[in-house]
Amino acid sequence: MNVLTPPTPENVAEMLTSDYHDYHNGNDWWPSISADGPVISVGITPVGDDYETKLPETHFQAHVFQVDPELPIASEPVYLDPDDARELTYERPGEGFDGWTVVANEPIDTTRWKSHHRLVIRNEAGEHFAATYSKGLTEQQEARPWDCEETARFDPVARRIRVVQVHEWVTPAKAEEAGQ
Known part of the structure; x- marks a missing residue:
């Protein structure tokens, strides 16, 4: 056997x-x-x-899903003027200026007085960089991104695709049709 x-x-x-x-x-x-x-x-x-x-x-x-080609990866961080970096936080993905395009601006966390974000930008060579920043949640918190910094550091990042299995419970179509 x-x-x-x-x-x-x-x-x-x-x-x-x-x-x-x-x-x-x-x-x-x-x-x-x-x-x-x-x-x-x-x-x-x-x-x-x-x-x-x-x-x-x-x-x-x-x-099955299409995968975009590999993107170039930078080897060194870039340093932007804090005013320019701050201006990028107001742009939508796909928008930008001075050779930089915003790719993503994602919330990371919120504390009592501040929200924390990750800003991902792309240069004209297609390399991606990310930096985290915080801003005040009300007019009483005058914290602006990179307010006390001489430069805004953006580190090289690479895109990684992650597939996640999520279990969701749904009502079967027959039960919905029967009004159950």
């Missing part, structure tokens, strides 16, 4: 990228693959040499 290899995300990926799109580790897998738009569904049934011994089918999904 042989021991069947249960499928895991790693060995399913290995199977899908192998030359023969097959996975043999002392037994066979019976795959079923289908697509619904950019979502690929994969079912794997491990089967023994006797074709009678089987493990239950295990289901996987692969989500």
